[in-house]
Amino acid sequence: MRVTATEASRGFSELLSRVAAGETVEIDRHGQVVAVVTPVRPRFVSGAALLDRLAGLPTPDPDFADDVASLGDVLTPFADPWRS
Template sequence: MRTITATSASRGFSELLSAVEHGDVVTIVRGGRAVAELRPIERHTLAALRSRLPGEPVFDDAMAAGIAEATSLLTNEATDPWDDD
């Protein structure tokens, strides 16, 4: 992790983004105080999710069918719950 001033960050923002894109974490300071931290975004993948949920049930065909059935009941139509029709 490296630390740079806000002035340096603004002057070399493109290079700063390239460094972050390659995995660097950068703390930006202004007036001697840390005000921001730039880090690569976390990519959310199914494998990453599974690694965070050890012991949790895996989605199977029955669960997928249940989700599909439940979502098929949803509509985008605006309905009035007080309408007697």
């Protein structure tokens, strides 16, 4: 949903209700989006929610573990600039 700054100001309570229901609202001023109001994302998920999300991921191919292991051969080790 996109509203003008004036509409957002006049209907702020309704705007917040829509955001609380999961909608993202863009606020524009003079035709330019100046703000985006989105629902808060949870900082933590439960173990059950994490398992549900992981269950929906595709299964890695058989060579995936080998590919990850070989990354050490091509990546440059991170040098901490704060340590000598």
